Amino acid sequence: MIKLNGISRTYNQGTEEAVRALSNVDLDVDYGETVAVMGVSGSGKSTLLHIIGCLDKPDEGSYELEGEDISRKLSDTLSRIRNEKIGFVLQDYGLISDKTVLENIMFPLAFSRKISYKEMKRRAENTAGRIGITALSKKRVSELSGGQQQRAAIARAIVNEPDLILADEPTAALDHKTADEIMDVLLSLAEDKKHSVIIVTHDKRIADMCDRTVYIADGEITESET
Amino acid sequence: MKFLFIVKVMLRDWMSVHRRYTFIILITMILSVQALFFIAVKNAGNNIEDAFLEKYSHSTYQIYAHEGESLSGKEYEEFEKNYPGDCPKLDRELMDKYLASDLPMPCNYLGEDVELTGLEVIQVYAVNGIPMYELKGLEKPFEYLPGFPVFEECDRKYEAVFNIAPDNYRIVEGRDYTEADLTEHNHVLVVNENESYQLGDKLDCGKYEFEVIGIAHSDGYGLSSPLPYWFAEESMSEYLGEREFEYADDWCTFLGGYDCTTTFAALTLEKPLTRAQKKELCGLLGVKSSDITMPYSDFYEEEYAAYYRTTIIESAVFGLFCAANIILAIWSLCQKHIDTLRTFRVYGASAKTEILLIVTLIMCMTMAAVVVGGALCLPMQKLYENINPIYAWRPYCMVTALAALVIINLLTAIPTAVLTVRRSPVGK
Numbered sequence: 001m002i003k004l005n006g007i008s009r010t011y012n013q014g015t016e017e018a019v020r021a022l023s024n025v026d027l028d029v030d031y032g033e034t035v036a037v038m039g040v041s042g043s044g045k046s047t048l049l050h051i052i053g054c055l056d057k058p059d060e061g062s063y064e065l066e067g068e069d070i071s072r073k074l075s076d077t078l079s080r081i082r083n084e085k086i087g088f089v090l091q092d093y094g095l096i097s098d099k100t101v102l103e104n105i106m107f108p109l110a111f112s113r114k115i116s117y118k119e120m121k122r123r124a125e126n127t128a129g130r131i132g133i134t135a136l137s138k139k140r141v142s143e144l145s146g147g148q149q150q151r152a153a154i155a156r157a158i159v160n161e162p163d164l165i166l167a168d169e170p171t172a173a174l175d176h177k178t179a180d181e182i183m184d185v186l187l188s189l190a191e192d193k194k195h196s197v198i199i200v201t202h203d204k205r206i207a208d209m210c211d212r213t214v215y216i217a218d219g220e221i222t223e224s225e226t
Numbered sequence: 227m228k229f230l231f232i233v234k235v236m237l238r239d240w241m242s243v244h245r246r247y248t249f250i251i252l253i254t255m256i257l258s259v260q261a262l263f264f265i266a267v268k269n270a271g272n273n274i275e276d277a278f279l280e281k282y283s284h285s286t287y288q289i290y291a292h293e294g295e296s297l298s299g300k301e302y303e304e305f306e307k308n309y310p311g312d313c314p315k316l317d318r319e320l321m322d323k324y325l326a327s328d329l330p331m332p333c334n335y336l337g338e339d340v341e342l343t344g345l346e347v348i349q350v351y352a353v354n355g356i357p358m359y360e361l362k363g364l365e366k367p368f369e370y371l372p373g374f375p376v377f378e379e380c381d382r383k384y385e386a387v388f389n390i391a392p393d394n395y396r397i398v399e400g401r402d403y404t405e406a407d408l409t410e411h412n413h414v415l416v417v418n419e420n421e422s423y424q425l426g427d428k429l430d431c432g433k434y435e436f437e438v439i440g441i442a443h444s445d446g447y448g449l450s451s452p453l454p455y456w457f458a459e460e461s462m463s464e465y466l467g468e469r470e471f472e473y474a475d476d477w478c479t480f481l482g483g484y485d486c487t488t489t490f491a492a493l494t495l496e497k498p499l500t501r502a503q504k505k506e507l508c509g510l511l512g513v514k515s516s517d518i519t520m521p522y523s524d525f526y527e528e529e530y531a532a533y534y535r536t537t538i539i540e541s542a543v544f545g546l547f548c549a550a551n552i553i554l555a556i557w558s559l560c561q562k563h564i565d566t567l568r569t570f571r572v573y574g575a576s577a578k579t580e581i582l583l584i585v586t587l588i589m590c591m592t593m594a595a596v597v598v599g600g601a602l603c604l605p606m607q608k609l610y611e612n613i614n615p616i617y618a619w620r621p622y623c624m625v626t627a628l629a630a631l632v633i634i635n636l637l638t639a640i641p642t643a644v645l646t647v648r649r650s651p652v653g654k
Contacts, residue, residue, distance in 0.1 A: 055572070076576050083574020094569045096235055103231075108573040110232050117231065156573070 001163060001196045002029045002052060006061035007071075009047050009219075013059065021047040023219040024061070031163070032194040034187055036207035039216035045200045046168070048216065052198060053086055053166050054078040066163065083111050087157030087195075089167040089186070093149045095141040101152045102128060102137040108160045124159055131155040131185060147178035154185055158195070165189065167199040171206055183209050233586050235566060400425045400440035563587075 004027040011019045021044045029035050039045050050056035051063060054070065057078075063071040070081060087108075088094070095104045105124040109115055115123070128134050133151050141149060150170060157165055167186060171179035183206060189195045199210060207213045215223040427438040567580050575583075 053572075076578065079571075079574055079576035079579075082572070088572045090572070094572060096566060096569065099235060106231070107570070110229075111570070111574040111576075111579065160574075 001031045001033070001066065002027070003064040004028070004052070004061065005064075007048075007051060007058045007063060008060040009044075009051065009056065009058050021219050022051070022058070025216075025219070025221055027214065027221065029164075029196050029198060031196055032190050033212065034190045034197040034199065034210040036210040036213040037198060037200045037216060038202065038204070038207050038213055043216045044219040045216055047219075049166055049168055049198070049200055052164070053088060054082045079111075083108060084160060085163050087160065087162040087165045089150070089153050089157045089165065089170045091169040091172050093141075093153040095149055095153060095156070097142040098140060100138050100140055101133060101144070101155075104141060104152055105156045105159050108156060112160065124155075127155045127159040130158075145178075146174050147181060150174060150178075150182050151185065154182070154189075158189060163196060165195050165197045167197065169200055169202065171201070171203065176205075179203075179206065229586075232570070232583060233590065397440050397442050400438070402440055402442075 004025055007022055007025040007027075008020070009022040011021055025044075025048065027048075037045050037048065047056065051058050054073075055078075058071050061071065062069050065081065065085065070078065073081070096107070102121070102124050105127055106120045109120040109123060125134070125137065128137050131151050131154055133148065133155060136144060136148055136152065141152060144152065150173075153170075157167075165186065170186065171182050174182060186197050186199065187209060190197045197210075199206065201207055212224060212226045214221055215225075423438045423441070425438055425441065563584075567575070567583070570583075571580065
């Protein structure tokens with residue numbers, strides 16, 4: 001599914017404040033696999049997630065997504081790839097608080113050129129049904145609990161049927177019970193639809209639910225356990 | 227439809243932030259600025275008027291009276307015999323009311339022997355003090371001549387208004403009158419350029435024939451713009467006979483006018499009227515206060531400009547206060563937009579789409595500004611017009627308000643665009 005070879009990323013390159021965020025990172029993720037990325041703050045987790053999510057480009061190395069090297073693609077191409085093949089679940093949910101759940105789920109489809117507004121709505125309704133939040137569809141996000149908002153965020157992440165789901169500490173703001181429910185949803189996506197899921201977390205308990213855990217420190221992958 | 231769906235989110239950002247932080251401030255600011263201008267304009271009128279009255283306190287209101295006021299009772303009777311129908315009956319009752327009121331007494335501009343009680347006050351013509359008729363440098367000052375026979379056969383109104391104050395006009399064609407014209411008893415006319423006369427035209431006014439020697443431009447001092455000017459000392463002397471007019475040194479102004487059916491002369495008040503007195507006078511004379519107008523003078527312009535400057539300073543101070551509030555609100559709005567755009571970017575919005583959204587946002591809000599501003603402008607403009615039509619600058623206030631709204635939009639959009647580009651879309 002994804003294959004990172006020798007990925008390096010240095011911020012403020014060529015200056016005295018240069019920071020090497022990632023150094024020679026290799027990582028393979030298969031279809032349907034769930035991978036947890038763990039590490040302390042500043043270890044390079046977010047940079048790795050940015051590069052995998054096509055929000056940033058590596059300085060060195062190659063990034064293959066479904067067999068295609070996208071590490072040198074133009075910004076517009078990366079935007080399209082991000083829209084069609086990658087879904088994001090963020091710690092702060094990243095929802096538009098004064099819009100309804102259904103409208104929020106529709107957003108990624110709005111940036112896709114392929115489908116009409118009517119189709120957008122239909123797909124969003126179907127996705128809400130899959131995640132079990134149909135009853136919340138017409139509610140504004142600001143009226144939902146944290147768990148409900150994260151479910152809505154997951155629904156939004158998968159509405160485009162992406163191959164890869166990137167979750168940046170999706171359970172950090174939730175209690176254990178709700179976190180488990182959210183993880184169930186994410187893991188079931190990997191099982192049912194063969195989405196690949198990469199979860200950045202500080203929580204070992206969450207990491208243990210995944211197929212594999214990758215540890216990162218000082219920009220390097222130090223350990224990988226299954 | 228899809229794009230509209232996205233734009234609506236951005237617009238909602240704007241509204242939601244303004245709901246929380248700015249909307250009330252913004253609307254309050256617009257209304258307050260309008261109100262400030264409104265008050266300033268209104269006060270400007272009053273204050274300038276007060277200043278004007280103060281400056282010309284010795285000669286403020288000129289009250290026109292029907293003919294006869296400069297005549298003694300006997301002269302008046304004689305006049306009535308000669309020109310029956312031309313002289314309305316004196317309204318002694320009205321004049322008595324005036325004299326019995328608390329209004330300032332008129333100064334004795336015609337000499338001590340004038341019977342003021344013989345005046346019939348018929349009109350308050352103007353609130354001014356501009357000496358339209360200064361009788362300087364003449365051995366025998368010209369005077370208003372009630373029913374002066376030369377003009378008996380003329381059918382033009384105000385044809386015989388005369389003026390010996392060249393400061394009030396400038397010659398645009400032909401020549402001005404000279405001392406020789408006056409002393410050699412030439413019958414010449416300097417006419418207003420707006421009149422239908424041409425140079426060399428002859429005016430047959432009965433006993434005398436006048437020739438137009440000059441076309442003059444009046445500076446618009448109002449009151450019959452004292453043109454055409456005619457000079458015929460001979461005829462005046464003939465009419466006046468041996469009558470001598472006494473003029474005190476402080477004889478301030480004299481306004482004279484003539485039409486072929488009604489003649490009148492001016493009465494100058496010694497002191498300015500207060501607003502209450504003005505109101506009382508209006509009531510007494512049965513005229514509206516709007517009939518008492520100020521002439522458009524240089525003084526007025528200067529005062530007005532001074533007041534305008536003050537208004538600008540006040541507005542600037544007020545504007546700074548508002549600006550401080552608005553900057554905070556703009557910052558909040560930027561943050562909101564950035565969050566929204568960040569979310570959009572995560573879900574596949576390209577940089578082009580983000581720029582397009584910001585541009586669309588600016589356009590939408592600018593259009594909204596024009597609509598809202600326009601809606602405020604029109605009624606406000608009507609309001610200003612009702613205050614005083616000379617406030618020709620009032621639309622600039624509206625334009626300023628509109629511009630402010632547009633600038634606010636730009637101030638919001640530009641940092642949003644810059645910060646969105648610079649900020650990481652994932653994680654805060």
